[in-house]
Amino acid sequence: MAATRLPASASSADVAAGLRRDGFAIVERLVAPELMDRVRAELAPWMEKTPTGDDFGGRRTRRTGGLIARSPASRELVMHPLVLGAVKDVLGHASGFQLHLTQLIAIGAGEKAQAVHRDQWAFDFFPFPNDYEVQCNTIWAMTDFSDENGATRLVPGSHQLADRLQFKNEDTVPAEMPKGSVLFYTGKLYHGGGPNRTGAARCGVNITYAVSWLRQEENQYLSVPQELARTLPDPLLRVMGYARGAYALGYVDDVRDPLDALRGGGPPTSFGDLEAAQARLRRRP
Ligand SMILES: O=C(O)CCC(=O)C(=O)O
Ligand SMILES: [Fe+2]
Numbered sequence: 001m002a003a004t005r006l007p008a009s010a011s012s013a014d015v016a017a018g019l020r021r022d023g024f025a026i027v028e029r030l031v032a033p034e035l036m037d038r039v040r041a042e043l044a045p046w047m048e049k050t051p052t053g054d055d056f057g058g059r060r061t062r063r064t065g066g067l068i069a070r071s072p073a074s075r076e077l078v079m080h081p082l083v084l085g086a087v088k089d090v091l092g093h094a095s096g097f098q099l100h101l102t103q104l105i106a107i108g109a110g111e112k113a114q115a116v117h118r119d120q121w122a123f124d125f126f127p128f129p130n131d132y133e134v135q136c137n138t139i140w141a142m143t144d145f146s147d148e149n150g151a152t153r154l155v156p157g158s159h160q161l162a163d164r165l166q167f168k169n170e171d172t173v174p175a176e177m178p179k180g181s182v183l184f185y186t187g188k189l190y191h192g193g194g195p196n197r198t199g200a201a202r203c204g205v206n207i208t209y210a211v212s213w214l215r216q217e218e219n220q221y222l223s224v225p226q227e228l229a230r231t232l233p234d235p236l237l238r239v240m241g242y243a244r245g246a247y248a249l250g251y252v253d254d255v256r257d258p259l260d261a262l263r264g265g266g267p268p269t270s271f272g273d274l275e276a277a278q279a280r281l282r283r284r285p
Contacts, residue, residue, distance in 0.1 A: 012085025015184055019090050019136070023159030023189035028181045030082065036142045036180055038073035039205060043104050046070050052108070056115060058193060060108035066223045067102035067205070068232075068240065074102065077140055078207055079236055086184060087136040087209045094211035095281060098241045100135060101218035104142070105193065107150040107202040113195040116155065116167040119208065120187035122217055127163055128188075135187025135210045142203035145181075147174040150196035152183055152204070159188035169195075212245030229262060237262065247277045 004018025004025035018025030043064055050062040057063060067074040077083075078099065091097045120128060120135050128134050145151035153172035158165075167190055174194055175183045185191055187210070196202055210216070220240040221229075229237065237243075242259045244250055248271050252261035260266020 010082070012082055012089055015082065015086035016089035019086065019184055019186055022156050024154055024156070024175070024183060024185040024191075025086075026175060026177050026181060026183050027082065028177060030080070030182050031077070031140070031180045033180045035073060035076060036140065036205075039067075039071050039077070039104075040142055040203065042071035042073055043067070047104065047106060056117075058107060058111050058114055060111040060196075061114075061193065062104075062106045062108070064104040064106075065102060065218055067104065067207070068099075068220065068236075069224045069228055074205065074207075075232075075236055077138075077205060078102065078239065080182075083138055083182070083184075083207075084239070090133055090136040090186065091209070091211050093132060093281075094134075094213065095246045095277070096212035096243065097136070097209050098212045098216065098243065098245065099218075099220060099239050100137075100208040100210040100216055101206065103206040103218075105139070105204050105206050107193050107196045107204075109196055109199045109201065111150060111193070111196045113153065113169050114192035116153065116172065116190050116192040118163070118188055118190055119185075123214060125164070130160060130188070133159075133186045133188060134214060135208060137185050137187065137206070137208040139175075139183045139185075140205040140207070141177050141179050141181045141183075142205055143201070144179050145175060145177045145183075145202065145204065146198075147176060147194070148196075149198045149200065150194040150202035151175050151177070152185075153192050153194045154185065155190040158190040159186050161190070165190065209239075212241075212243070213249060216241060226262065234259060247271060247274060 151174035254268035
């Protein structure tokens with residue numbers, strides 16, 4: 001595939017450049033396979049209980065969410081510095097970003113191809129401008145991803161095309177990659193889960209991020225019980241959404257910071273200077 005395929009030594013800027021050019025980038029073997037095995041072992045009891053999906057999600061596909069609460073090892077993936085750096089770069093036109101969803105996607109044996117789509121359609125199909133990405137996404141390979149076992153299918157460069165297009169399987173290429181690799185793609189890239197023609201599940205960890213002025217797909221405040229949230233590190237909590245989004249979003253009662261409120265205190269604050277916030281955003285590309 002003539003597309004951005006990078007070694008684990010790649011920088012966030014390399015990844016962001018690939019995302020801007022092709023709408024996706026693959027970083028091979030970014031984490032040790034053992035980390036993916038730990039995530040898998042922690043999620044195994046939940047996976048067994050997860051029902052298969054609908055026509056869009058896949059009748060032979062299981063999506064297990066709530067990874068922050070259920071899998072301590074998955075928090076390393078959520079907070080991987082290369083990922084956070086690339087997300088910050090690609091979504092840098094907004095005043096902030098936050099976690100959008102966490103999901104182990106197990107595409108079962110015999111599953112058919114998922115309908116090709118844009119992930120940003122989740123936002124009510126709002127026609128965001130082509131030069132305004134609202135999402136930057138990852139899928140971590142928990143098994144090898146191959147053409148045969150359902151590697152994610154991509155339409156290279158399609159982040160720059162019109163909205164609401166329809167594609168067939170022949171228009172797509174498979175994001176083949178070994179276990180421990182990560183596929184980055186933007187919310188505008190047309191893609192879908194691939195058909196699995198093997199006898200074993202294809203497992204990938206989908207961790208997505210979106211600008212902090214949009215609603216999260218997975219509700220982190222209820223997916224992670226408060227008693228557990230209080231034990232998590234501040235930087236992770238901030239990414240999960242315990243932070244003010246944009247100028248005023250997400251405060252608690254008398255404009256307390258959500259992280260202060262979670263920890264049971266914090267002074268009232270004010271919204272700050274709207275003029276200054278506007279000026280900061282005007283300077284962004
Ligand atoms: O599992 C995959 O490879 C992709 C799944 C996907 O695109 C989705 O569920 O939105
Ligand atoms: Fe998707």
